[in-house]
Amino acid sequence: MAISVWEQSTYFAPKDLVIVGCGFVGLWTAYEAIQKNPKLNITILERGTIPSGASTRNAGFSCFGSVSELMYDVQLMGEAAMLETVKMRYDGLQRIQKVFKAKEIDYNQWGGYELFEGKKKAKDSKGKLNKGSNSAMSDLYDISKLENDIAYLNKILAPALKTPKKNGKYLPIYTNASKDIKKLGFQGIEALAFNQMEGQLNSAKLVLALQKAVQEKGVQILFSTEVKKFKSHKKGVTITTNLDAPLEAKQFLICTNGFAKQLIPNLDVVPARGQVFVTEPIKNLKFKGCFHFDEGYYYFRNLGNRLLLGGARNADFKNEKTYSLETSATIQKVLEDFMMQRILPKGSKKPKIELRWSGTMGIGSIKKPIIEQVQPNVYCAVRMSGMGVAIAPIVAKKALKLMKG
Numbered sequence: 001m002a003i004s005v006w007e008q009s010t011y012f013a014p015k016d017l018v019i020v021g022c023g024f025v026g027l028w029t030a031y032e033a034i035q036k037n038p039k040l041n042i043t044i045l046e047r048g049t050i051p052s053g054a055s056t057r058n059a060g061f062s063c064f065g066s067v068s069e070l071m072y073d074v075q076l077m078g079e080a081a082m083l084e085t086v087k088m089r090y091d092g093l094q095r096i097q098k099v100f101k102a103k104e105i106d107y108n109q110w111g112g113y114e115l116f117e118g119k120k121k122a123k124d125s126k127g128k129l130n131k132g133s134n135s136a137m138s139d140l141y142d143i144s145k146l147e148n149d150i151a152y153l154n155k156i157l158a159p160a161l162k163t164p165k166k167n168g169k170y171l172p173i174y175t176n177a178s179k180d181i182k183k184l185g186f187q188g189i190e191a192l193a194f195n196q197m198e199g200q201l202n203s204a205k206l207v208l209a210l211q212k213a214v215q216e217k218g219v220q221i222l223f224s225t226e227v228k229k230f231k232s233h234k235k236g237v238t239i240t241t242n243l244d245a246p247l248e249a250k251q252f253l254i255c256t257n258g259f260a261k262q263l264i265p266n267l268d269v270v271p272a273r274g275q276v277f278v279t280e281p282i283k284n285l286k287f288k289g290c291f292h293f294d295e296g297y298y299y300f301r302n303l304g305n306r307l308l309l310g311g312a313r314n315a316d317f318k319n320e321k322t323y324s325l326e327t328s329a330t331i332q333k334v335l336e337d338f339m340m341q342r343i344l345p346k347g348s349k350k351p352k353i354e355l356r357w358s359g360t361m362g363i364g365s366i367k368k369p370i371i372e373q374v375q376p377n378v379y380c381a382v383r384m385s386g387m388g389v390a391i392a393p394i395v396a397k398k399a400l401k402l403m404k405g
Contacts, residue, residue: 001243002244002344003181003243003245003255004378005143007245008245011043011220011222012245012247013041013252014041014236014248014249014324015041015042015043015247015248015249015250016040016041016042016249016250016251017030017033017040017041017042017043017249017250017251017252017253017403018042018043018044018045018237018239018247018249018251018252018253019042019043019044019045019252019253019255020044020045020046020095020227020239020253020254020255020263021044021045021046021051021251021254021255021256021257022044022045022046022051022207022211022221022223023051023053023054023055023056023207023255023257023388023392024055024206024207024210024384024388024389025255025257025381025382025384025388025392025394025395025399026044026046026253026255027044027106027207027211027214027392027398028210028217028392028393028395028396029253029255029381029395029396029400030042030044030214031099031210031213031214031396032393032396032397032400033400034214034217034218034219035217038217038218039071041218042214042218042219042220043219043220043221043222043247043249044214044219044220044221044222044223045222045226045227045239045241045247046221046223046224046225047224047225047226047227047242048223048224049223049259050223051207052254052325052360053257053258053259053360053361053362054258054274054360054361054362054384054386054388055203055207055221055225055359055388055389056204056207056258056282057199057274057276057325057357057358057359057360058203058276058310058359058386058388058389058391059276059299059300059301059308059310060106060200060201060202060203060301060308061112061198061200061290061299061301061389062093062096062109062198062199062200062201062290062389062390062403063112063132063195063198063199063290063292063387063390064086064089064090064093064197064198064387064390065086065089065296065387066092066112066114066193066195066292066295066296067114067146067149067150067153067171067174067193067303068116068149068294068295069115069292069295069296070082070086070153071149071153072295073085073367075368076366077366077367077368079156081366081368083156083160083378084368085367085369085391086157086160086161087160087367088390088391089390089391090161090197090390090392091161091393091394091397092389092390092391092392093199093390094395095393095394096201096206096389096393099213099390100206100209103164104205104209105201105202105205105206105209106198106201106202106205107199107200107201108200108201109197109198109199110198110199110200110288110289110290111194111195111196111197111198111199111289111290112194112195112289112290112291112292113177113180113184113193113194113195113287113289113290113291113292114185114192114193114195114291114292114353115189115191115192115193115291115292115293115342116140116141116143116189116190116192116193116292116293117140117141117147117188117190118140118141118142118143118190118191119190121355122124138324140294141294141295143190143191146176146193147176150172150174150175150176150193152175153173154170154172154173154174157173158170158171158172158173158230161173161394163197171196173195173196173197174193174195175193175194175196176192176193176194177192177193177194178190178191178192179305180192180194181258183286184286184287185286185287185344185345186273186342186343187341187342187344187345187346188341189342198289198290200290200301201287201389203389206389211375213304215253215368222335224242225241225242225243225251226241226242226243227239227240227241227263228240228241228389230244230252230263230376230378232252232376232377232378233376233377234376235250236248236249236250236251236252236377237249237250237251237252237377237378239252249377250377251377251378251379251403252294252377252378252379253379253380253383253399253403254374254378254379254380254382255380255381255382255383257269257360257361257362257382257383257384257388258270258271258272258323258360258361258362258363258380259271259323259360259384260362260370260380260382260383264380267343267362267364267370267374267376267380267382267383268289268337268365268370268383269363269364269370269382269383270321270362270363270364271290271321271322271323271360271361271362272313272320272321272360272361272362272363272386273313273320273321273322273324273325273358273360274310274311274313274357274358274359274360274386275310275311275313275320275327275328275331275332275335275356275357275358275396276308276309276310276311276356276358276359277309277310277327277332277335277336277353277355277356277357278303278306278307278308278309278353278354279306279307279309279339279352279353279354280306280349280351280352280353280354281305281306282305282306282307282344282351283305283372285302285305285306285307287302288301288302289301289302293338293342294314296311296386297311297312297313297314298310298311298312298335298338299311300339300343301363306338306354307343307344307351309335309338309339309343310335311335312334312335312338313331315330315331315334316328316330316331322361324358325357325358325359325360326340326358327356327357327358332356336350336353345353349358352376361385361386361388362382362383362384362385363383363385363386364383364385367385367387368383368385369381369383369385369391369395370382370383371395371398371399371402372402373402379399379402379403381395381396381398383398
């Protein structure tokens with residue numbers, strides 16, 4: 001499609017900053033940049049008709065890490081790196097609540113639970129499922145460590161996050177809530193940990209609120225515009241898209257998360273599909289809040305008396321490293337089994353699944369985001385590791401600091 005002289009002088013006029021990716025990181029970067037300098041000429045490019053990664057295709061959790069997940073992260077990347085990453089997530093959640101009213105994004109801070117089966121192998125030596133274990137599991141968390149792990153995390157996280165105090169002492173973030181198992185109606189669960197600071201929201205409403213906020217300040221968003229290549233030069237960057245007009249920008253920021261390798265092949269980031277489903281309304285669905293299981297690989301919540309359940313990527317790691325937004329029978333079956341064997345009370349009738357979908361996350365060898373310069377005037381802010389809702393506001397600020405914007 002050839003462009004007109006009017007389009008050339010407006011939509012495709014030279015920009016101060018071009019961002020590719022209209023998800024959380026791209027939108028928060030535009031938001032923070034325009035707040036700091038309202039005169040900036042910013043364009044966001046999005047190849048989909050709506051954001052096509054994970055920002056509007058997740059479970060809507062407002063969280064920063066469960067007990068078993070954070071203990072694993074300490075082993076993976078050390079205590080200091082874990083603390084840094086969790087602080088970014090926590091500070092990001094505070095930023096969301098400061099900028100947007102709860103009603104705008106359906107935010108509710110009902111807390112979150114992590115479910116534990118206990119120390120038991122999911123499969124025996126012959127590969128058969130052990131009674132009471134979920135099929136996707138390998139070695140489960142040792143619940144004899146739960147009290148010590150909770151104490152350890154509260155001790156190091158509360159001062160780092162500067163959480164609320166009572167009588168001069170930080171309130172605990174995590175508590176042992178195993179007494180609530182029977183009340184919540186779960187099967188085969190031996191322990192629960194509760195995080196009072198977790199919340200939930202409507203991720204699409206958050207994206208729309210950010211879009212509205214930046215567009216009101218003059219930020220241009222071009223949908224159905226796919227970046228094919230870019231070339232850095234002394235004055236900036238030339239960006240070639242699927243349209244017949246190149247874009248010139250002083251700076252170019254890539255915020256495509258799980259799709260980042262398509263533009264920067266050498267990055268330590270790969271796609272990870274997160275599958276989700278929502279059931280029909282279920283009578284007497286007793287729980288509310290966010291729920292995690294198996295280091296966060298499983299997650300669920302009560303969405304208007306419907307069960308929203310997602311995850312189980314660890315049941316088929318190889319095939320879930322994909323850009324495909326289709327769902328797979330393998331993962332959906334594992335999720336349905338988990339619903340009937342763990343979440344719903346024993347003897348429950350299997351509810352109808354009303355909607356199934358998936359989103360593409362960006363993961364790598366560690367869970368810290370990648371915020372770096374990749375070429376002169378070209379930067380990236382990617383690899384949110386499934387925590388884009390929480391961490392994006394702070395990733396955006398760090399990206400702008402790197403760009404000195």
